[in-house]
Amino acid sequence: MFSNNNTSADSSRERESGKGKIVEKVPGVAVEEPEAEEALDAKPARPSAPSRQSSKAGTSAHGITGAITGSLKNGSESKKEKREEAQAAAAAAAPKRFWIDENGEHQHYLRSAKRQEKLSDMFRDFLTGKKREHHEEQPLSLMSNWVDQIKSEKHRLASDQKGGPNNTVTLVQKYGKCQEVVGRGAFGIVRIAHKTDPTDSKHEQLYAVKEFRRRPQEDQKKYSKRLNSEFCISSSLRHPNVIHTLDLLADAKGDYCEVMEFCAGGDLYSLVLAAGKLEVAEADCYFLQLMRGVEYIHEMGVAHRDLKPENLLLTTHGAIKITDFGNGECFRMAWETEAHMTAGLCGSAPYIAPEEYVEREFDPRPLDVWACGVIYMAMRTGRHLWRVAKKDEDEFYEAYIRGRKSEEGYTPIETLHRVSGHPNWLFF
Numbered sequence: 001m002f003s004n005n006n007t008s009a010d011s012s013r014e015r016e017s018g019k020g021k022i023v024e025k026v027p028g029v030a031v032e033e034p035e036a037e038e039a040l041d042a043k044p045a046r047p048s049a050p051s052r053q054s055s056k057a058g059t060s061a062h063g064i065t066g067a068i069t070g071s072l073k074n075g076s077e078s079k080k081e082k083r084e085e086a087q088a089a090a091a092a093a094a095p096k097r098f099w100i101d102e103n104g105e106h107q108h109y110l111r112s113a114k115r116q117e118k119l120s121d122m123f124r125d126f127l128t129g130k131k132r133e134h135h136e137e138q139p140l141s142l143m144s145n146w147v148d149q150i151k152s153e154k155h156r157l158a159s160d161q162k163g164g165p166n167n168t169v170t171l172v173q174k175y176g177k178c179q180e181v182v183g184r185g186a187f188g189i190v191r192i193a194h195k196t197d198p199t200d201s202k203h204e205q206l207y208a209v210k211e212f213r214r215r216p217q218e219d220q221k222k223y224s225k226r227l228n229s230e231f232c233i234s235s236s237l238r239h240p241n242v243i244h245t246l247d248l249l250a251d252a253k254g255d256y257c258e259v260m261e262f263c264a265g266g267d268l269y270s271l272v273l274a275a276g277k278l279e280v281a282e283a284d285c286y287f288l289q290l291m292r293g294v295e296y297i298h299e300m301g302v303a304h305r306d307l308k309p310e311n312l313l314l315t316t317h318g319a320i321k322i323t324d325f326g327n328g329e330c331f332r333m334a335w336e337t338e339a340h341m342t343a344g345l346c347g348s349a350p351y352i353a354p355e356e357y358v359e360r361e362f363d364p365r366p367l368d369v370w371a372c373g374v375i376y377m378a379m380r381t382g383r384h385l386w387r388v389a390k391k392d393e394d395e396f397y398e399a400y401i402r403g404r405k406s407e408e409g410y411t412p413i414e415t416l417h418r419v420s421g422h423p424n425w426l427f428f
Helices: 009-017 055-093 112-127 132-137 142-161 169-175 220-235 268-275 280-299 364-381 395-405
Strands: 098-100 106-108 177-185 188-197 200-212 245-250 256-261 312-314 320-322
Touching (some): 106 280, 169 245, 177 200, 220 245, 268 364
Antiparallel strands (some): 098 106, 245 256, 312 320
16 A cells, blocks of 8 residues: 655654654553464374284384374474464564654554455455454444445546546656556545655655546536635645645646655554554554644644544554545634634544534534544444444434443443543543
């Protein structure tokens, strides 16, 4: 999915300046990047049974056979032990995904390529019918949602392979040639552009190029207005936890491509999907960065309105970057002091706040905060709390409403293990 050895110039400068790392005092924990399991084939060969011509010969043959079998078994077990020791040593030598050093400071090291291998294995298991019962037993799991996305995107693959941003001469000249696809969604697809570093021909500068699809029944005028509006919002934002948008270009057919900094750590969705769930210290670090980014965009008068793990990119050192402002709204201009109310339903169902379904107008800022809480629970539990926040349509959300009114509270939130000394945060 993403290469771990290449990063953009902007991402490199950010890591050097230390902006991509959040430092907190938390108990020691080390988490490895999830990898596919390897089977060990260690069955000793069994010699054929000797013929018994006499009791003496039989006893002798039996002794020899036992000695040979024992020798082979011991040799096989020895090899197995050595193999296991070698694997344990390799695992210990490999960098952890997240760890705490002796100073109490934590570090991130994300290997998106290895994570993508596991996701490919999981998808292959789904196609071949393996572990199908896992999806049926957990209807709210992130995996079931991922499979649904893949199904919905399948028919678009052929159209995505035609044309592309490399037909745009200006883009190739400024940012290099687009190659591997690293993201796909309803908006279109994202490719990595490779450009030779003008100061060092042995290195490349990498950029993420997002190709936009036109929505159904969207004419050229509306399409152009929508893309320019998104670009005006995203390109005006400058924060360590917000993606840096560089350019917006149109090709000869009038299709738009947006150029952004490249984040080699993948996205939060694939990280949680491959890991199953995140431990408290790692999830808290990402949540803290997310809230800092949201606080900034709200101060700038912008609401995102589509926050979800898929729209949170990661650098290899664990810096969160909020991306995709396609549903973003300016609720306050620079010269205004009061926020404008907004209306309309948008975003992904599990992350949409309940007031969007019942109110005609609402403040968009609490909608983003609600989505952040759902994201945190997805990180900690590896699943969605509900499909849709409507108590008449979703039994899981109805259980949440009942739990919040009770003295014990809502169990999935109340039972979360917290870092010692930290409050038991409730985000809803």
